[in-house]
Amino acid sequence: MGPAGESSERVLLVTGGAGFIGTSFVLTTRAADFAKVVTLDKLTYAGNLANLAGVAHDAEHLFVEGDIADRALVAALLAEHKVTAVVNFAAESHVDRSIDAPGAFIQTNIVGTFELLEAARAYVAGLAASDADRARAFRFLHVSTDEVFGSLGDTGAFTEASPYAPNSPYAASKAAADHLVRAYHHTYGLATVTTNCSNNYGPFQFPEKLLPLMILNALEDKPLPIYGDGLNVRDWLFVEDHCEAIRMALTRGTPGETYAIGGRSERTNLELVGLICALLDELSPRHGGGSYRDLVHHVKDRPGHDRRYAIDPSRAERELGFRVTHSLEDGLRRTVAWYLANRPWCAAITSGNYRRERLGLSVDGPAAPATKKA
């Protein structure tokens, strides 16, 4: 992609665009021709360039391998491509890994976000001197999570006004990043927008996360490990609905504000795994008969396991026009079908040093080394 500054078109710097949500965002953003895209991704164990095969020959997409903490690289990309907005997905994202090895979470989620903010601040300051309109239009969209708010009891839901109370090293690192983003708006006037979203599901999710882990284990007739009693509740949102909400927040969000995004689809982990097993029973019946549900197996609970998350997305609905367009039933069917149709992707992504083993139990031992691709 050549420099795209001649027109007033949108040019997004999408960080973490080769991960689960970032992939969906890049593919759907280019499919809708919403913006030109420069993807910056470090290609950690969770990032996979093959995910972006659909835009490999797209002249309006460019992939750059690199780290968000590399301020000079980010500064060069912002200037060269006359970027109109940063969308920051890049993160260490798995709670269990943050229990075993929190260091990488501090480095990418906090230090990395800080470096990205500094690069954006300098870029906008430079723009302000030469092109006030472009400086005013610039946005820094930070993608965050509902986990920064901690755990709910049996009732109620998180909103933008919920107090921060992160419980895992992952959630704490995301909370710190959210606070830095907020401070850069209040102190330096950077036009930031933060989204706090609930659990996403869909194609391209790395199989350390609940849904793909269960699908792949079931297909290999392996136990389906449910942490604790399985009654922890998550609010599930199909990844493409989240991506659409982010595009809405980019165009309609108020600088300095945050938006809570969720699916209004609360399920216990046991209920969710039951739905997946029912879909697999229908779409890929178990050899030898019986239901995949018979593979459900309770294991030791996750340390510090948050009991319940739920989002009230009223503000995003009212101010951004956000709507859930994929029901949980439809979204899960699409997701299970995608994993069934993409077994080579699954095999390739787990051929390194991750073999779907149990993670996140090393509370008493020394921190494991940082996560690396094999």
Ligand code: NAD
């Ligand atoms: P993921 O782990 O699948 O992908 C993360 C991507 O970031 C990978 O491609 C990885 O290579 C890249 N990356 C990691 N460190 C980097 C660095 N230092 N520089 C550049 N790239 C780097 O994560 P995901 O599930 O797609 O989550 C994306 C974002 O959305 C994260 O910020 C996460 O906190 C947030 N989020 C996720 C969910 C969810 O349910 N998955 C829900 C709400 C918010």
Ligand code: TDX
């Ligand atoms: O094997 C498992 N068994 C199990 O019972 C796994 C991997 C998970 N679980 C439980 C733990 C959680 O209650 O399932 C639930 C979902 O677990 P994860 O897929 O690890 O997601 P979660 O911890 O809820 O965090 C996710 O949603 C919020 C993402 O990983 C975060 O990046 C996002 O911010």
